Amino acid sequence: MKTASTVAPFCLRLMACVGLVLWLTGCASMRVDWGTRIGHYTYDQAVTDMGPPDKQAKLNDGTVVAEWLVDHGYTYAYSNPGPYGPFYPSYVSTYTAPSRYMRLTFGPDGQLTAWKRFYK
Numbered sequence: 001m002k003t004a005s006t007v008a009p010f011c012l013r014l015m016a017c018v019g020l021v022l023w024l025t026g027c028a029s030m031r032v033d034w035g036t037r038i039g040h041y042t043y044d045q046a047v048t049d050m051g052p053p054d055k056q057a058k059l060n061d062g063t064v065v066a067e068w069l070v071d072h073g074y075t076y077a078y079s080n081p082g083p084y085g086p087f088y089p090s091y092v093s094t095y096t097a098p099s100r101y102m103r104l105t106f107g108p109d110g111q112l113t114a115w116k117r118f119y120k
Contacts, residue, residue, distance in 0.1 A: 034112075037115075038111075042106070053066035073096070077093070
């Protein structure tokens, strides 16, 4: 016969495993297939999903071109000491990553007609 003291550790381990699985699946993100959204995705849905665009232009024919900033670019610099220690010249290495943008084009009917990812 099992007592409460032997059941409690098993339940705690089971709850910890279930919590870990839920946490890991919650962190996984789905990549959007923009090609399948053409003709079925509206400007209002884009604003709801990604917030207001950073840039937007409305053309004479009613087409709306909007750009969203996906990731900010950054520059990383670090110094490497020279071969003879801190008393001699060193050199600086830099790495620059550009900002990532998403451009969505919506037709006069408000439906997605084209999309493009680009870097600035």
